[in-house]
Amino acid sequence: MATYKSISLVQRPSDKKIGPHLFETKELDIPEVKDGQILIKQTHMSLDPAMLGWMSEDRESYIPPVELGEVMRSSGVGEVVKSKNAKFAEGDKVMGMTGWQEYVLSDGSGFNKLQSGVTEEMALCVFALPGLTATTGLYNFGHPKEGETIVVTGAAGSVGSMVGQLAKADGLRVIGVVGSDEKADWIVNELGFDGAINYKTDDIESKLAELTPDKVDVYFENTGGPIQHHVFNRMNAHGRIVVCGMIADYQADEPSAGPNWIPLIKKRITIRGFAMPDHWGELPQLLEKLTPYVQQGKIKYRAHAIDGLENAEKGLNMLFEGKNTGKMIVKL
Template structure:
């Protein structure tokens, strides 16, 4: 019987640092599905900034941490290679929570079949967490209106790029914050953003003022960092701030100080933090909202893929170092 590999969490990260020492590789015989079960061979796995939080022993977070000795948590896509389940047949491509492993057994709960014409990359780049998160945050809490101005940080990332494209499709003026000129060029010339700010080289206050002549109505926050307060100070009355991620602070010894709350009162600004696990039951409605934009060609994406389970840590670190040029995926 052939073996398969999986990576389990061996210890908690210290000081937010991710390394191979945090994981242990296990090899086990490929299992056989029982009654009502399927055997899935994973083909692509998603790598996400939230994984650092999942590794940490934070019992007050929106989702329980991965326990020591458990397979590291992740979403992914794979192919059904054996089935004893009436709703799944051999050859079906499915998406769900797979973990850092080459094979897994499932009773089918939480797994959905990929629609015809949807590749593994598209599924994970658009219809998995990135698209679900972007759509939920933008429409449930950002409440964009045609003619308004939206600024999104991490604009070349998997969530931020979709947020900006949805907003553009709805007639908003969209400015993205990125970390390189190449990323700025991509969001403006490929995705259609109205402007881009390179936080590593631009005069943040001056560039933001130039690109947001009518100030800012919706601020979709994915990163934190120095530009946060500049955007906050440009908010219009009754503006909405959607806090989705703070990757700039996840590995910091001390988080950056937040903005002064006095303008919050003066301008009656609404700030909402959110996480997708609160909205799992809304996924059919979320996809109903997102899918037409994709079908109409209004959502473009790109993937940055590393190969081999042994490179999962390398790929994850690329996210925190800003070295990825698209949705970070691992091909198995």
């Protein structure tokens, strides 16, 4: 009988380090399809920083952890290879929660067909978590207005690059914070950001002051770390801070200290953290908001693809080391 690879979580990352000891690879028989079911052959799998949280024992987070022995959680795109479900035909390309496995047996719940003209990479880079997260955070909580200034950290990442392009299309001054000159060049010369700060080599305080002459109205936070103090101190009255991620602190022994809250009172600043599971019911509206920007050619993206399910753990580490140059995807 034909088999497929599946990777399960078998140990918690107690030291916040991701390594092969956390996972177990199994060879399983490809299951038979029963009435109402579909069999999906996964072709492209997303890797996201949130996975470190999903592996942990934290049961007060926005989503329950992956239980030990379960297939590691992820979203992905695949092709329906067998179907006994009237809503799906063999050959359909679908996107949903697939997990770290080569085949997925499903009743179709949570899977959506890719629209004509949408490639697998576009689906994961734009219409999956990155685009939905960017759209939710920027518009639901950032409330951007034409002529304002926004600073985006992790600006070359899958979410940050989308936030910056959406804000730029809406007439904001967009400044991105990145970790290399190559990424700075990409967001300015390819994506159209108004300026970039390389937090590893620039004098952050002076560079930020130079690039934000009217200070900062919206701060979209993806990384945490020392940059947050500098941006916080440049906020205008009634500014909005949207906290999407803190990747610089996820593996730290102690998270970096946050800013002094006195300016929150003096400047009446709003800070809002959010997570996408609270907004799954808004998917139609989010896609309705995002899609026109894509159709009008205002959104560019790039994927950093690696081959083979067996390299998923290595790819996930690349995210935390800042070695990726686009949305991290595993091609199966």
